Amino acid sequence: MIRANRMTLLLAALIASTGIAHAEGELNIYNWGNYTSPEMVKKFEQAFDVKVTVTDYDSSDTALAKARQGGSGYDVVVVNQVYVPIWVKEGLLMELDPGQMENFKNVAPEWVNADFDPGRKYTVPWAVGTTGVVVNGDAYKGDADSWSIVFNPPEELKGKVNVVPELNDVMAAAIQYVGGEQCTADKAVLKKVRDVLVNAKADWIAMEYNTIEKMAAGDFKATLAWNGAGFRARMKNPAISFHYPREGYGVWSDNAAVLKDAKNVDNAKLFINFVMDPENAAMNSAFHGYANGIAGSEKFMPDTMKNAPEIVIPAERREGGQLQRLCSPEAQDLYKRIWTDLRK
Amino acid sequence: MTSANDLTTKLEAVDARRRWLLASPALLTIFLAAIGPLFIVLAYSFLTPGDYGDVKWQFSPDAWIGVFFERDIFDDTLSLATAHVDIFWRSVKLALITTVATLFFGFPTAYFMATRNERSRDLWQFLITIPFWTNLLIRTLAILQIIRNEGILNTALIKLGMIQEPIQILFTDTAILIGMVYVYLPLMVLPIYASLERLDFRLVEAGYDLYATRWRVLRKIILPLAKPGIIAGSILVFIPAIGAFVSPSVLGGGKNMMFSNLIELQFGQGRNWPLGSALSITVMIIVMAALLVYVRNNSAKDERHA
Numbered sequence: 190m191i192r193a194n195r196m197t198l199l200l201a202a203l204i205a206s207t208g209i210a211h212a213e214g215e216l217n218i219y220n221w222g223n224y225t226s227p228e229m230v231k232k233f234e235q236a237f238d239v240k241v242t243v244t245d246y247d248s249s250d251t252a253l254a255k256a257r258q259g260g261s262g263y264d265v266v267v268v269n270q271v272y273v274p275i276w277v278k279e280g281l282l283m284e285l286d287p288g289q290m291e292n293f294k295n296v297a298p299e300w301v302n303a304d305f306d307p308g309r310k311y312t313v314p315w316a317v318g319t320t321g322v323v324v325n326g327d328a329y330k331g332d333a334d335s336w337s338i339v340f341n342p343p344e345e346l347k348g349k350v351n352v353v354p355e356l357n358d359v360m361a362a363a364i365q366y367v368g369g370e371q372c373t374a375d376k377a378v379l380k381k382v383r384d385v386l387v388n389a390k391a392d393w394i395a396m397e398y399n400t401i402e403k404m405a406a407g408d409f410k411a412t413l414a415w416n417g418a419g420f421r422a423r424m425k426n427p428a429i430s431f432h433y434p435r436e437g438y439g440v441w442s443d444n445a446a447v448l449k450d451a452k453n454v455d456n457a458k459l460f461i462n463f464v465m466d467p468e469n470a471a472m473n474s475a476f477h478g479y480a481n482g483i484a485g486s487e488k489f490m491p492d493t494m495k496n497a498p499e500i501v502i503p504a505e506r507r508e509g510g511q512l513q514r515l516c517s518p519e520a521q522d523l524y525k526r527i528w529t530d531l532r533k
Numbered sequence: 534m535t536s537a538n539d540l541t542t543k544l545e546a547v548d549a550r551r552r553w554l555l556a557s558p559a560l561l562t563i564f565l566a567a568i569g570p571l572f573i574v575l576a577y578s579f580l581t582p583g584d585y586g587d588v589k590w591q592f593s594p595d596a597w598i599g600v601f602f603e604r605d606i607f608d609d610t611l612s613l614a615t616a617h618v619d620i621f622w623r624s625v626k627l628a629l630i631t632t633v634a635t636l637f638f639g640f641p642t643a644y645f646m647a648t649r650n651e652r653s654r655d656l657w658q659f660l661i662t663i664p665f666w667t668n669l670l671i672r673t674l675a676i677l678q679i680i681r682n683e684g685i686l687n688t689a690l691i692k693l694g695m696i697q698e699p700i701q702i703l704f705t706d707t708a709i710l711i712g713m714v715y716v717y718l719p720l721m722v723l724p725i726y727a728s729l730e731r732l733d734f735r736l737v738e739a740g741y742d743l744y745a746t747r748w749r750v751l752r753k754i755i756l757p758l759a760k761p762g763i764i765a766g767s768i769l770v771f772i773p774a775i776g777a778f779v780s781p782s783v784l785g786g787g788k789n790m791m792f793s794n795l796i797e798l799q800f801g802q803g804r805n806w807p808l809g810s811a812l813s814i815t816v817m818i819i820v821m822a823a824l825l826v827y828v829r830n831n832s833a834k835d836e837r838h839a
Contacts (some may be wrong), residue, residue, distance in 0.1 A: 213757050250802045259665040275585055348701075354787055372775050395704045395786025406683050408703060518584070526606045529803045533616045533790055 226476035314482030419477030596807035704786030728762030
């Protein structure tokens with residue numbers, strides 16, 4: 190007992206003397222709001238004696254802009270897959286080589302490699318989800334498996350629809366709705382997309398991120414949103430359901446990475462390894478409501494999630510999922526202009 | 534003689550240097566915190582937007598063209614930027630209504646406070662300032678709780694049987710107005726109170742003695758004497774209201790923008806910092822010009838009175 194204590198002390202002294210990287214025992218995480226399990230963070234803090242601070246962002250562009258300014262003070266950042274190539278190209282991420290980490294063996298086979306991060310040099314899976322339609326069954330009882338819920342709402346839902354203001358997700362959905370190709374730069378298609386969006390906006394009530402609480406409270410009766418948000422809203426209000434549009438829907442992942450100018454690199458690496466542990470990944474899922482791309486985490490998930498229709502895609506819709514990718518600069522520029530046109 | 538002269542000039546020089554040195558912290562603050570950043574904004578408005586936000590150091594007048602004209606996405610033709618005019622007009626309209634509404638509620642409040650006895654005045658003043666201690670965002674979220682469809686107001690009205698369906702207030706202009714009036718009300722009350730507190734109420738009594746009606750006393754005696762406070766209050770409310778960001782974002786639902794949301798959009802998803810800078814400067818110039826015209830007119834009128 191005494192010897193063990195002395196050993197820990199010695200070890201602690203050693204770690205302390207090796208200095209800067211471990212310095213304060215701190216870790217700063219920059220992530221989407223309402224997306225980091227507090228229980229998991231607490232477990233990490235206790236296991237490694239590290240003080241964790243989580244800062245929220247509300248859109249991929251906000252996060253990118255902040256990180257590009259440098260000196261943000263964040264260590265770990267969670268990035269949507271569409272944006273990962275931009276972060277890499279802009280030299281914002283540290284080459285982690287997570288494949289060497291102990292827990293990388295747990296990553297589900299389909300996520301071991303990824304187009305947005307070939308060979309997984311920078312990122313590991315945080316959450317995996319879909320973009321679809323969330324509807325309150327008390328307000329609308331008809332068929333909801335279509336983007337028309339958002340882009341041409343039925344009478345009952347007019348003036349009660351919300352759309353999350355995330356450029357890529359909304360553009361992708363509108364392109365699917367008019368039957369265009371992902372990442373199209375075809376102006377004829379995009380003109381249709383613009384008209385659909387601008388006309389639909391008259392039937393929307395808001396463009397907000399906070400869909401979980403506002404769907405549950407009935408401020409919105411339908412919304413374009415992500416499956417985990419749909420799941421969490423249903424947990425609060427059983428009338429709510431998530432739908433996979435038959436025109437096709439987006440499949441995406443968010444990925445944890447370490448910033449190049451991170452101050453607490455060792456702790457950040459510990460954390461990256463930590464989230465790939467199935468039990469910890471399941472804690473995260475239990476909080477944010479999404480699958481996580483870590484094999485074996487299912488058995489640690491709460492029963493409500495195991496067979497939830499928001500997580501397990503129904504057989505007849507499996508084909509419609511479209512893995513999102515970064516579009517050409519030309520398409521991006523057109524999307525951005527349509528988006529600013531829509532928002533103002 | 535000459536040496537004495539030399540001495541005085543030397544002393545004067547020392548004096549001048551000392552004055553500059555003593556003033557330097559103030560000058561530095563003004564330059565670093567007020568004028569300097571403005572020049573940066575101005576410079577950015579003449580640059581080229583970077584691919585993912587930020588700017589490239591290449592001169593371009595596009596941002597300023599973009600303030601007034603918009604280029605069609607599909608056929609590249611230029612037309613007047615009516616969307617910007619609409620959003621600007623919306624901001625001005627909401628700010629004006631906010632100013633009038635805060636005046637409507639603020640003046641009687643200030644009058645009430647100023648006519649209490651001296652000891653209780655401090656208490657009333659204290660009560661008015663209390664909301665300032667709570668974070669703006671929290672106060673706005675509290676308003677949201679009250680006016681949302683299943684919020685306190687709608688639930689109460691339904692329980693009382695006055696309405697069947699909840700009234701949609703949240704995500705409308707009314708919601709933004711309620712938020713702004715509540716937040717800016719103290720900024721109107723306090724300056725009016727300050728001028729009413731100094732008002733010599735013997736003048737009011739004299740008015741009544743001379744058989745003036747209540748309305749006449751208010752119009753001819755109280756209002757003119759409270760005018761500096763009303764003007765200060767109106768400016769204090771109008772200017773931040775035109776640039777309000779929190780109320781429209783939280784209560785307006787992000788669908789219908791005010792000017793500040795439009796500017797924020799350029800720095801975020803629009804990835805067009807130069808346009809954002811140009812829009813900021815435009816709104817500043819317009820507000821400043823309006824104020825200058827107002828002050829000119831006012832001082833001219835005062836001179837005529839004198």
